Amino acid sequence: xxxxxxxxxxxxxxxxxxxxxxxxxxxxxxxxxxxxxxxxxxxxxxxxxxxxxxxxxxxxxxxxxxxxxxxxxxxxxxxxxxxxxxxxxxxxxxxxxxxxxxxxxxxxxxxxxxxxxxxxxxxxxxxxxxxxxxxxxxxxxxxxxxxxxxxxxxxx
Amino acid sequence: xxxxxxxxxxxxxxxxxxxxxxxxxxxxxxxxxxxxxxxxxxxxxxxxxxxxxxxxxxxxxxxxxxxxxxxxxxxxxxxxxxxxxxxxxxxxxxxxxxxxxxxxxxxxxxxxxxxxxxxxxxxxxxxxxxxxxxxxxxxxxxxxxxxxxxxxxxxxxxxxxxxxxxxxxxxxxxxxxxxxxxxxxxxxxxxxxxxxxxxxxxxxxxxxxxxxxxxxxxxxxxxxxxxxxxxxxxxxxxxxxxxxxxxxxxxxxxxxxxxxxxxxxxxxxxxxxxxxxxxxxxxxxxxxxxxxxxxxxxxxxxxx
Numbered sequence: 001x002x003x004x005x006x007x008x009x010x011x012x013x014x015x016x017x018x019x020x021x022x023x024x025x026x027x028x029x030x031x032x033x034x035x036x037x038x039x040x041x042x043x044x045x046x047x048x049x050x051x052x053x054x055x056x057x058x059x060x061x062x063x064x065x066x067x068x069x070x071x072x073x074x075x076x077x078x079x080x081x082x083x084x085x086x087x088x089x090x091x092x093x094x095x096x097x098x099x100x101x102x103x104x105x106x107x108x109x110x111x112x113x114x115x116x117x118x119x120x121x122x123x124x125x126x127x128x129x130x131x132x133x134x135x136x137x138x139x140x141x142x143x144x145x146x147x148x149x150x151x152x153x154x155x156x
Numbered sequence: 157x158x159x160x161x162x163x164x165x166x167x168x169x170x171x172x173x174x175x176x177x178x179x180x181x182x183x184x185x186x187x188x189x190x191x192x193x194x195x196x197x198x199x200x201x202x203x204x205x206x207x208x209x210x211x212x213x214x215x216x217x218x219x220x221x222x223x224x225x226x227x228x229x230x231x232x233x234x235x236x237x238x239x240x241x242x243x244x245x246x247x248x249x250x251x252x253x254x255x256x257x258x259x260x261x262x263x264x265x266x267x268x269x270x271x272x273x274x275x276x277x278x279x280x281x282x283x284x285x286x287x288x289x290x291x292x293x294x295x296x297x298x299x300x301x302x303x304x305x306x307x308x309x310x311x312x313x314x315x316x317x318x319x320x321x322x323x324x325x326x327x328x329x330x331x332x333x334x335x336x337x338x339x340x341x342x343x344x345x346x347x348x349x350x351x352x353x354x355x356x357x358x359x360x361x362x363x364x365x366x367x368x369x370x371x372x373x374x375x376x377x378x379x380x381x382x383x384x385x386x387x388x389x390x391x392x393x394x395x396x397x398x399x400x401x402x403x404x405x406x407x408x409x410x411x412x413x414x415x416x417x418x419x420x421x422x423x424x425x426x427x428x429x430x431x432x433x434x435x436x437x438x439x440x441x442x443x444x445x446x447x448x449x450x451x452x453x454x455x456x457x458x459x460x
Contacts, residue, residue: 043420054407142415142416146432149424149426150426150429153425154387154425155390155392156400
């Protein structure tokens, strides 16, 4: 019995260690995946709005409002933990384009993030009020995207 | 030393001197005189468009400047290269710190020949290899616009360049190899405007064309993309042989230059975000002209 317990305990400890190290190894990659997923959701909703602004999709007030609401909600999500130290493009070359400046100039990035939340919020207010209002609002959203990408993202 | 030996020595000395004299002339900075300029003053309003496509603010505005502060071209931005660090100069109309004492011909010589008013060479970090393709009339318009911008008395920072690149005269030889004002890509009349904007004032080739080991543009791979000078990553291939924008339509490219949005609603990043801020000020026709020229480029494949 005693031997079995020791063996079990040993296995449990080994499993815990393995689990911890698997978590540690995959931790940064998972954070990068979460960030990319967030960006894809931005792009999906922006695609709807941008298609209407460009004229490749017919303007629909209800759909425009929904997409802009989504965008605003997405931009309001907490990204706590999604930007762990060490998940920059020098430490993880080829996996992310996030520049180390995100961490070395913190909290500059959170101000840029707030600019997106504000622009998306403003767009959500007007996106359903006609094509011209949509066109005017989406420009500021694009600028706020560019605000982060300009300073904090490397080319491909 | 007597006879043939002595004659050979003299011959070598004479040849050496001749080579030195030839080298001195070959490396001499080129310039034109004020009499060679077309009559009349430039039009600052037309100059504003050239100022936008030229992206003057991207290099010469103080870093982090916003709104109208960007029009104060005080310089100072650092450009780290494998040859050393270059600092963008003050090109505001301040008479001492900037270029307020320049004559129009000085500006034309700087832009077309990379020659300073005192007859020296500018380093090609200043992209005169592209500006050399600009028309003199356009340069005078641009000059007229620059002279009405606000002045700044911010002093220039000297470049931090190691030997042998610190020998400015040697830039003359570099220019013999790379300073060619001819257009790069042969195109029909309908694509000339786009070619002019891209190859000349837009100086797109300065980042999007790979460079030789001594920093000259590799015209055989024109706009074929290259390593990012600022760190990891690649500057995209703009030709139909590349992956990044070869699937984009003319309208997609024009839209990107206007709003920064790619067809799948990513946005421009890095230095290209600055470029889009500049191209967003052009009119739709010019953005479309750029797009049409890019679609007509000879395809450059992936770099080996």
